[in-house]
Amino acid sequence: MDDHQQVRRRDSSASRAALLDAAAELFAERGYDRTTVRDIAGRAGVNQALLFRYFGSKEALYAAVVARAGRDKLAEVPPNELFAQLLRGILDRQAGQDHSSQIMLRSSAEDVSVKAIGQELGQDYIRALSVLTDAPEADLRAHLVLAWIVGIDLMRADGGLSPLASANPEQVVACVLPAVRTLLERIKDISPE
Amino acid sequence: MDDHQQVRRRDSSASRAALLDAAAELFAERGYDRTTVRDIAGRAGVNQALLFRYFGSKEALYAAVVARAGRDKLAEVPPNELFAQLLRGILDRQAGQDHSSQIMLRSSAEDVSVKAIGQELGQDYIRALSVLTDAPEADLRAHLVLAWIVGIDLMRADGGLSPLASANPEQVVACVLPAVRTLLERIKDISPE
DNA sequence: ATTATCTATAGATCTATAGATAATGC
DNA sequence: ATTATCTATAGATCTATAGATAATGC
Numbered sequence: 001m002d003d004h005q006q007v008r009r010r011d012s013s014a015s016r017a018a019l020l021d022a023a024a025e026l027f028a029e030r031g032y033d034r035t036t037v038r039d040i041a042g043r044a045g046v047n048q049a050l051l052f053r054y055f056g057s058k059e060a061l062y063a064a065v066v067a068r069a070g071r072d073k074l075a076e077v078p079p080n081e082l083f084a085q086l087l088r089g090i091l092d093r094q095a096g097q098d099h100s101s102q103i104m105l106r107s108s109a110e111d112v113s114v115k116a117i118g119q120e121l122g123q124d125y126i127r128a129l130s131v132l133t134d135a136p137e138a139d140l141r142a143h144l145v146l147a148w149i150v151g152i153d154l155m156r157a158d159g160g161l162s163p164l165a166s167a168n169p170e171q172v173v174a175c176v177l178p179a180v181r182t183l184l185e186r187i188k189d190i191s192p193e
Numbered sequence: 194m195d196d197h198q199q200v201r202r203r204d205s206s207a208s209r210a211a212l213l214d215a216a217a218e219l220f221a222e223r224g225y226d227r228t229t230v231r232d233i234a235g236r237a238g239v240n241q242a243l244l245f246r247y248f249g250s251k252e253a254l255y256a257a258v259v260a261r262a263g264r265d266k267l268a269e270v271p272p273n274e275l276f277a278q279l280l281r282g283i284l285d286r287q288a289g290q291d292h293s294s295q296i297m298l299r300s301s302a303e304d305v306s307v308k309a310i311g312q313e314l315g316q317d318y319i320r321a322l323s324v325l326t327d328a329p330e331a332d333l334r335a336h337l338v339l340a341w342i343v344g345i346d347l348m349r350a351d352g353g354l355s356p357l358a359s360a361n362p363e364q365v366v367a368c369v370l371p372a373v374r375t376l377l378e379r380i381k382d383i384s385p386e
Numbered sequence: 387a388t389t390a391t392c393t394a395t396a397g398a399t400c401t402a403t404a405g406a407t408a409a410t411g412c
Numbered sequence: 413a414t415t416a417t418c419t420a421t422a423g424a425t426c427t428a429t430a431g432a433t434a435a436t437g438c
Binding site: 004031033108109111139140141143147149150152155157162163164167169172175176179181182 | 226227235304330334337339340341343345347353354357360364365374376
């Protein structure tokens with residue numbers, strides 16, 4: 001809203017921050033490939049060349065965005081609420097919200113080198129989720145839980161075709177949570193015959 | 194393997210088919226954006242200009258691929274086995290296999306106009322899945338089921354980082370199926386308070 | 387003669403850089 | 413004087429097309 005343009009007219013750290021914010025929004029919305037450096041600079045209100053001056057390359061900017069996104073949410077949310085928090089995070093897309101979930105999740109759909117960057121953040125979520133179960137293959141189950149959020153997020157991005165896009169978030173949570181509990185708690189034997 | 198190059202040296206329908214096959218593989222592997230028309234023509238072993246001669250545009254070729262993929266699987270598999278079949282379909286990626294699941298699923302991660310094409314195929318899967326439950330919001334639940342497969346497919350495409358990529362398919366099925374049954378069968382009341 | 391295929395290239399991107407210009411702080 | 417910002421453009425894509433060439437069937 002108020003972006004201090006009057007207060008400091010030449011401010012490299014403000015330009016840096018504006019680029020990071022704009023990149024976080026756009027990478028979350030469209031993913032890496034379909035976000036151009038000109039889009040980012042445009043939304044940030046700075047010249048496109050500054051992106052390269054301050055971050056070196058588009059990929060390095062992406063890494064900076066991911067690094068910043070990771071610090072925030074994971075530190076605050078207790079593990080047993082993490083899944084519901086992540087799910088609600090992707091279900092209500094409000095303006096000015098935290099984009100860390102989308103950024104991490106969307107990276108799964110990206111190209112190899114870019115995906116690796118986002119995956120580091122994903123690993124932290126996995127570790128947090130896997131402590132929730134004492135079932136065998138805790139790590140696999142945690143990945144499956146995260147995969148579900150990834151899929152829900154992607155199918156929501158239809159633009160209204162899917163009921164997932166229009167459904168009440170709490171209704172979705174009420175559908176998904178019991179199934180996730182089944183996955184994490186109830187099954188003890190999964191060894192193949 | 195044997196692609197008849199000796200038998201008929203100039204054959205428009207063979208070139209068409211080769212383009213369709215190559216496009217199906219590449220769209221399934223990389224998605225629409227990261228597959229170039231030159232990649233497709235190269236794998237098909239035909240000149241790149243033929244793609245436009247026979248299909249008009251890259252997007253029209255994509256639509257043709259989706260249309261062909263849809264006809265096959267859905268007609269044969271009974272609904273109650275559809276989920277397990279789809280899941281196994283994405284879990285064992287063998288050469289020369291049916292790519293319909295990936296093509297439909299990957300389209301969820303694509304750009305708007307392209308996604309719409311893939312979504313038509315998805316709608317058919319949704320309808321088939323939604324007859325499996327008599328719980329309220331059957332449509333929402335069917336979307337959630339499909340979303341899970343989408344997410345698992347995407348996270349598997351890591352290149353080996355995720356345990357999903359290396360896990361025994363049957364182990365994954367054994368984890369996921371009970372949770373999906375919970376989603377489709379056990380919960381009857383999901384009305385938000 | 388007809389139809390499949392190839393060559394060459396237009397036109398529209400997109401990332402990245404080099405060098406000029408303009409606003410600040412000492 | 414230093415440092416932030418802008419202009420202009422190189423170089424590498426990618427889709428699509430126009431027109432030339434070559435292989436077929438009557």
